[in-house]
Amino acid sequence: MTSTKPTNTEVVEEQHHGGHHHPPTTWKTYFTFSTDHKVIGIQYIVTAFVFFLIGGIFAMIIRGELITPESDLVDRTVYNAMFTMHGTIMLFMWTFPVLAGLANYLVPLQIGARDMAFPRLNALAFWMVPVFGIILMASFLVPGGPAQSGWWSYPPVSTQNPTGLLFNGQFLWLIAVALSGISSILGAVNIVTTIFRMRAPGMGFFKMPAYVWTVLSAQMIQLFGLPALTAGAVMLLFDLSVGTSFFDPAKGGDPVLYQHFFWFYSHPAVYVIILPVFGIFSEVFPVYSRKPLFGYKVVAVSSLIITGLSAVVWVHHMFASGTPSWMRMLFMFSTMLISVPTGIKVFAWVGTIWGGKLRLDTPMLFALGGLVMFVFSGITGIMLAAVPVDIHVNNTYFVVGHFHYVIYGATVMGVYAALYHWFPKMTGRMYYEGLGKLHFWLTFIGANLNFFPMHPLGLQGMPRRVASYDPEFAFWNVIASLGGFLLGMSTLPFLLNVISSWADGKKAPDNPWRAIGLEWLVSSPPPIENFEKQLPIVIEEPYGYGKSTPEKLVANPSELN
Numbered sequence: 042m043t044s045t046k047p048t049n050t051e052v053v054e055e056q057h058h059g060g061h062h063h064p065p066t067t068w069k070t071y072f073t074f075s076t077d078h079k080v081i082g083i084q085y086i087v088t089a090f091v092f093f094l095i096g097g098i099f100a101m102i103i104r105g106e107l108i109t110p111e112s113d114l115v116d117r118t119v120y121n122a123m124f125t126m127h128g129t130i131m132l133f134m135w136t137f138p139v140l141a142g143l144a145n146y147l148v149p150l151q152i153g154a155r156d157m158a159f160p161r162l163n164a165l166a167f168w169m170v171p172v173f174g175i176i177l178m179a180s181f182l183v184p185g186g187p188a189q190s191g192w193w194s195y196p197p198v199s200t201q202n203p204t205g206l207l208f209n210g211q212f213l214w215l216i217a218v219a220l221s222g223i224s225s226i227l228g229a230v231n232i233v234t235t236i237f238r239m240r241a242p243g244m245g246f247f248k249m250p251a252y253v254w255t256v257l258s259a260q261m262i263q264l265f266g267l268p269a270l271t272a273g274a275v276m277l278l279f280d281l282s283v284g285t286s287f288f289d290p291a292k293g294g295d296p297v298l299y300q301h302f303f304w305f306y307s308h309p310a311v312y313v314i315i316l317p318v319f320g321i322f323s324e325v326f327p328v329y330s331r332k333p334l335f336g337y338k339v340v341a342v343s344s345l346i347i348t349g350l351s352a353v354v355w356v357h358h359m360f361a362s363g364t365p366s367w368m369r370m371l372f373m374f375s376t377m378l379i380s381v382p383t384g385i386k387v388f389a390w391v392g393t394i395w396g397g398k399l400r401l402d403t404p405m406l407f408a409l410g411g412l413v414m415f416v417f418s419g420i421t422g423i424m425l426a427a428v429p430v431d432i433h434v435n436n437t438y439f440v441v442g443h444f445h446y447v448i449y450g451a452t453v454m455g456v457y458a459a460l461y462h463w464f465p466k467m468t469g470r471m472y473y474e475g476l477g478k479l480h481f482w483l484t485f486i487g488a489n490l491n492f493f494p495m496h497p498l499g500l501q502g503m504p505r506r507v508a509s510y511d512p513e514f515a516f517w518n519v520i521a522s523l524g525g526f527l528l529g530m531s532t533l534p535f536l537l538n539v540i541s542s543w544a545d546g547k548k549a550p551d552n553p554w555r556a557i558g559l560e561w562l563v564s565s566p567p568p569i570e571n572f573e574k575q576l577p578i579v580i581e582e583p584y585g586y587g588k589s590t591p592e593k594l595v596a597n598p599s600e601l602n
Contacts, residue, residue, distance in 0.1 A: 074168065076160035077569060078145050081167050083467060085142025086460070088170055089135050095178075096130035097529050099123045104491075104525035107518050112509040120508040121189035122210070126181050128192030129214070132310075133221045134174050136452060140317050141166075141228050143459055144256045146467065148232060150560035151250045153241025153577045155570040158234040166227040173220035176213050185209025191506065193303060194218075196288040196296045200280045207282060215278040222271035229263035232256060241559070241572075243579040250558060250583045251340055255320030258344040259313045262351055266306035266313075273302030297362055304358045309351040311447060315415075316344055318455030319386055322408050325458050326390050328556045329405035330397025333584040336389045343382035350379040360428055361435040369428045376426035380419060387416060403477030407458035410485045414450030418443055421496065436506075439499020445492040449528075454484065457535070464539075465549030469565045472546065476538040483531035490524025557585055 071084055102123055106114040115123070145163065149156055157163045181187045187210035190199040199211055236257045240249070277299060279285040286292030288299045327334045334340060356364060356372040364372075390412060399405070421443040424430045434440060457480070464472050494517035499505075503514045510518070552561040559577055560567070 074164050076156070076164050078149050078157045078160070078163060079467070079567060081163055082142045082144075082146025084167055085138050085145060085170065088167075088174070089138035089142060092130050092134035092174060093139070094532065096127050096135055097532065099127040099130070101525055101529045103127060104522040106508055107510075108522040110510050110512045110515055110518075115508075117508050118186070118189065121506075122181055122187035124506060125188050125191050125214070126177075129177060129188075129218070131448070132192060133218065134170075134177065136314050136448065137221070137225060138170050139456055140259075140314065141225070143321075143456070143463075144232055144260075144317065145228075147463065147560065148235060148253055148256055149239070150563070150567060150571055151253050151558060152236060152239065152244060153559050153572060153579065154235060154239040155572060155576075157231050158239055159231050162227055163231050166224045166231065169220055169224035169227075173217040173224070176220070177217035180210040180213035180217065183208060183210050183213060185212075188214035193307070194274075194277065195303075196277065196280065196299055199277060200289065202281060212278065212282060215274050215281065219271055219274045219278065222267050222274065225263055226267050226271070229260040229267070232260045233264065241577050241579050247338055247341065248579050248582060249341070250320075251323035251334060251337065251344075252317070252320030254341040254344045255316040255318075255323070258348040259316040261348050262309045262313050262316075265352065266309045269302050270306035270310075273299055276302070297359070300359055300362060301355070304355040306355075308355045308358060312347055312351045314452050315447065316347065318411065318452050319344070321455045321459045321462075322390055322412060323386075324558070325404050325408040325462055326393045327584050327586050328462070328554050329400045329402060329408075330394050331400075331586050332393055332397040333582075333586050334389065335392030336385070337582065337584055340386055340389045343385045346382040347379060350375065350382070354379055357426060357431065360431045373426055373428050377423060380423055380426075383419065387412070387419075402461075403472070403474060403481060404458045404462035406478065406481040407454050407461065407484075410481065411451045411454030411458060414446050414454060414488065418446035418450060421446065434499050436504055437499035438495040438503050438505050441505050442492050442495030442499060445488075445495070450488055450492065454488075457481075457484070460539075462554070463560075464542075465553050466560060466565050466567070468543045468546075469549050470542050470546035471549045471553065472542045473538050476534045480531060480534040480538065483527060483534065487524050487526075487528030487531050491521050491528050492524070494518070494521040494524070558583060 070080055071087070073080075075081060075084075102115065103120070106112065106120055112120070145157065145167075148154075185202075185208060188194070188199075190211065194211075194214070199215075202209060202211070236249075236253060276285070276287040280287055280289060280294070286294040288294045288296045290296060323334055323340060353375045354372060356368055357376045360369055360372075394409075401409075421439070425434070425440065425443060461472060461477055464470075498514055498517045498521075501514065503510055549565045551563065551565050553565075554561075559579070562577065563571060
């Protein structure tokens with residue numbers, strides 16, 4: 042019996058945009074409904090960075106309030122609204138979209154595909170981002186009052202509506218979060234399908250770059266976790282607007298049920314965020330160490346192990362929510378267990394760097410800085426996994442410090458490493474190395490000054506989510522606020538670097554880093570459909586530094602030009 046399943050090549054040809062020739066990419070292209078995965082990737086990244094700047098301004102105002110014990114900068118209602126918007130923007134409008142942009146840009150190139158599996162669906166998923174971004178910002182300004190219940194939006198606070206107006210800030214906030222979930226689910230379906238069905242001939246799973254493994258693992262979490270959060274947001278919206286009582290205990294509802302819906306996705310979401318960053322580290326360290334990725338296959342499989350274990354750790358966020366003792370013990374064990382595959386990756390990166398010919402260019406500096414801060418966040422994460430410690434520091438700044446070391450210290454540093462590393466490929470221009478290194482040191486110093494003081498503050502008992510506090514906490518808050526202002530200013534050399542080098546930087550060669558990977562075998566920037574004449578035929582592993590040249594990754598590389 043003959044199989045009717047299409048080959049990789051046939052699937053790619055089917056998605057080949059009908060073989061039409063596209064006009065060259067200009068700045069106007071980024072304001073159109075383009076189906077080119079590279080255009081969509083940059084649209085995601087630039088849009089996310091605009092919201093990153095907005096969320097950063099909110100953060101600096103919050104740190105300005107906290108530089109003194111008294112609440113004397115903004116009204117408490119405004120503070121609570123800014124606090125809510127800062128967390129929401131940084132997660133739903135910056136972190137997820139920027140990582141989606143990198144995945145959109147890199148995955149088809151790295152697996153030898155001409156585009157994503159569903160280009161129009163890909164474009165739709167992106168254009169939902171500015172839509173729910175506008176709705177989210179509107180929630181801060183509507184007459185009914187802004188959302189003030191934090192980015193987690195726990196009931197009963199999130200179901201209170203003192204104004205009686207339907208279109209209040211909390212209502213719009215929930216609409217935005219639900220749309221964000223739908224957009225991310227569409228993106229996950231597209232990316233998973235692309236990786237499974239559109240790899241170049243010869244590219245088995247263990248010839249995929251580690252970055253593709255981590256993106257696949259992260260998007261599988263999106264598929265099983267996001268429906269829970271989206272459903273919880275819709276149920277909360279019904280409680281707020283049409284009088285249902287899913288989470289109202291006075292009417293037979295259960296507010297703790299919402300916490301389960303929320304954290305069943307929102308803790309695995311940390312792995313959705315950090316896994317692609319792990320992939321970035323696994324791409325950057327071999328290039329700038331000139332060594333193969335240590336333990337490549339184990340590193341790849343550890344991503345899938347993290348995906349599986351991420352489904353059984355969410356209750357550690359609820360140790361103080363009346364959780365039974367047996368459940369506390371079970372989830373303490375599962376939370377500590379997930380550190381094992383994570384630790385495997387850390388040891389692999391150290392093994393890659395050790396004895397290498399290190400080149401401390403900007404991408405390598407950001408990757409090293411992100412690794413250092415991730416290891417610190419992992420240590421505090423293990424502390425929080427232990428029930429006695431978690432109960433002691435629950436709802437304190439210790440938790441905030443741990444979270445920000447993961448989300449900013451590791452994730453944002455990793456994103457910067459990726460943006461600098463692939464900037465020549467995306468733009469065809471070289472960035473300015475001096476500005477890049479200045480950006481790194483301002484970011485690294487500012488982040489540690491901002492987030493490290495939160496740990497002693499939490500151990501001393503300072504509660505989070507407050508606008509005023511006991512004067513005994515003033516010293517560490519001053520340090521944190523000064524670090525926050527420095528961190529905010531650190532984006533200026535990055536913006537100057539990107540804008541000036543993109544507009545008038547030195548023209549980039551196709552492979553400025555002498556890296557091994559399919560994306561480095563095409564022009565900078567790549568042509569519209571990546572591999573225009575013939576798809577590459579992969580014959581080597583992706584990390585052959587010291588064993589092969591970039592051209593030996595594929596058969597007949599001359600046919601790519």
